Amino acid sequence: MSTSETYEGSQEMTSRATTDPTELARELGVLRLPEGANLDPTDYDVEVVEDETMIINMGPQHPSTHGVLRLMIELDGETVLRTKPIIGYLHTGMEKTAEDLMYVQGSTNVTRMDYAGPLFNELAFSMATETLLGIEVPPRAQWIRMLMTELNRVSSHLLFMATNGMDVGAVSMMLYGWRERELTLAFLEKVTGLRMNHNFIRPGGVAADLHDGWQQDVLDLCEAIPPRLAEYDALLTGQPIFRERTEGIGVLTQEQAIALSTTGPLLRSTGIDWDLRRNMPYLFYEQVEFDVVVGTYGDAFDRYAIRLNEIRESLKIARQIVDLMPEGDYRVQDKKVTPPPRGRIDESMEALIHHFKIFTEGYKVPEGEVYCAVESPRGELGCYLVSDGGPKPYRLHIRDASFANLQTLPPMMRGGLVADAVAIISSVDPIMGGVDR
């Protein structure tokens, strides 16, 4: 065993006076410099007298850090000099747990990772499993998946609207955001039975068909939410105080975004036109019409505007799905993967055996490894799945968007004020369940 050789330093931030200049320079030059530019180690920061800086902890229980994120911030007065995000407070070893769960149970586990977008976790996991199994999912199941994930995107972005409003001081926005989110959650609950952690999208299809009259429910939702979004526009978008708090705050450049593996609204806010739904389509996204919303300045306001407009685009997709939804099976008709319906178990010995086998042993997934990615509300959510031919994943790794996006905090917060720090954390929209897994 080689564990003894590893170096485990402390997760501490030392004061500027005792920090090695090369380390300070690294934190500053954490982003690649243009070709030929050399970092001057003496020019790593604004002039500060050593003992005037202060290191404070923000979190892990700070209300605006969205869960248990802890930031160590070095301050000069009210100016943020350095930031170090410290995570792991919500780590529950779900990747390890997944190795002990069968594929049928797997989606129950992964759905708890990014808990604001649970259906996306399930989708990435199910797509990876299906790719390994080599099964073709029926079209209706795929359309249901699209509908559900788009509505989940709406509820996730509404959660962002609510918390973002609260973080910059518009407390009434929180109530409005929650109110609209409730509408989408009610629909998700009607279909899946649960408001969160649905375990609805499973390898082979979805857990249940849509209920009668779902079309009207979706159309009602598409009717109800856009006027509320117009209210948000009146309340926040055009409001001078809100714009003052978000415009030009937490600016991220394109080079930084690419170098830091950023994805999702954070990447699009810098002007990079990239959305997996359009650029590398999965499900049936090439058959629906929607716009990819792109920002210009890469600041907190752009990220707010992108998410607000993505709600509109998602509703546009949902409206199209109502017309395009085909008839057919909602899960694959493969007895080795899909458990038989309850009624068949009483009639057929074979169905009983299959039911028993699936829930005791699970199904075996051929040996191999795949990486499948979907566009979650926070960016690319990838699932790397390795199978050794048994009924349980040999290794499951989830590439969570917020985990990578959190690395943009130090460059975005540098030189800003403490009050802006709150707006910046909020604009990244990290979900700590996904970050820590």
Added chain:
Amino acid sequence: MTVDIAEIPASQSRGQDVLHPSREQYVDTITALRDDGFESCMDVTAVDYYSHHGRPLPEGVNPERFEVVVNLISRSKKARMRVRVQVPADDPVVPSLFELWPGTEAMEREVFDLMGIRFDGHPDLTRILMPEDWEGHPLRKDYATGRIPVQFKHPPATR
């Protein structure tokens, strides 16, 4: 040293492109891929093949216990590329990609924390998810879930 990507053992896994450079070729291969249009690194992870023997690998690649897996994306080509590099158990070290993409910092720390693979040249290789005084690397296959000591078992002292 430059590396010709065409000479690196390649394979297909369910239609996805995979390259298998050796540890010496690792950084050069990824640099070459980056210059070839794979401008972003999406994911760095690792697999412990301790109890899974005989996985299919292309000719010329010797299976080792660990495998570091890097997922790259090319936005211009709309393509993905996966790089799997074999890492022996008695010397679990690979060069860091930090110089290429600073965004791999947290991902490499996660691999170090959970799998115990060290990254040469990483600026701050500390635990990221587990408590900093944790012993062992939980995602290794010889790290059983059942024998984690409970950290907080004593009730607070009575007054």
